[in-house]
Amino acid sequence: MLTMEDIIRDGHPTLRKVAAEVVMPPSEEDKQILSSLLEYVINSQNNEIASKYGLRPGIGLAAPQINVSKRMIAVHVTDEKGVLYSYALFNPKIVSHSVEKAYLQTGEGCLSVDEAIPGFVPRYARITVKGINLNGEEVKIRLKGLPAICFQHEIDHLNGVMFYDLIDKQEPLRPIDGATAIER
Structure with a gap:
């Protein structure tokens, strides 16, 4: 079992x-x-397992975060309607995305970043992701809201991009023009 020591x-x-x-x-x-x-x-x-093993709560994790430089991500997150998106994918790719942008009102966090970094992270409002699941089947997932943001954050890890790279350095908390603010 992975713990914070592995991240x-x-x-x-x-x-x-x-x-x-x-x-x-x-x-x-x-x-x-x-x-x-x-x-x-x-x-x-x-809560019980997390406190027993000292796990920081997360909604996604990418293989590079455990020092494995391979294209693998896991996401376990619910959308605003309570629908669960629980996926473990090999070689995930964003195959299409909206022009419209979105961002998390609370900003983003990361299990590999110990301190809070304030700022809005521009993301696509809607994306379609393709990948291979643990059974070797190709899956195609249409996402919006928090699940879409989570998948983009994890796929960025596969490309060496950290969420704070995308924050406007001059005005980190300026709302992003034309983007939808998503509550977490």
């Missing part, structure tokens, strides 16, 4: 690398790594 922190070189594609079909080791990412996110949202 590398800001400044570690792996977080700035472009992660390698996972060769299909995935090895047993890669399947185990991907399963453990999803297990962490689910466990971190369970």
Whole structure:
């Protein structure tokens, strides 16, 4: 089981690398790594388990965050209607996105970043993601709201991008023109 000890922190070189594609079909080791990412996110949202093991709660985790530079992400998040999006994906790609932007009103956080970094992170309001699940099946997911933001944050990790790279350095808390503010 992954714990906070396994998560590398800001400044570690792996977080700035472009992660390698996972060769299909995935090895047993890669399947185990991907399963453990999803297990962490689910466990971190369970108050009892999280407090027992000192897990910081998260809604997504990417393989580079545990020092594995491969294209794997796990997301476990509910949208504003309470619909659960729980996915563990190999080689996820954003295949289409809206012109319209969105951002989290509270700003974003990251399990690899220990301090709060205030600022609005511009994201696409709607995206479509394709990837391969643990059963080797291609999935195509249409997302909006918090799930869309979460997937973009995790896919950025696969490209060596940190959320704070996208914050306006001059005016971090200036609302983003024409973008929808999403409450968490």
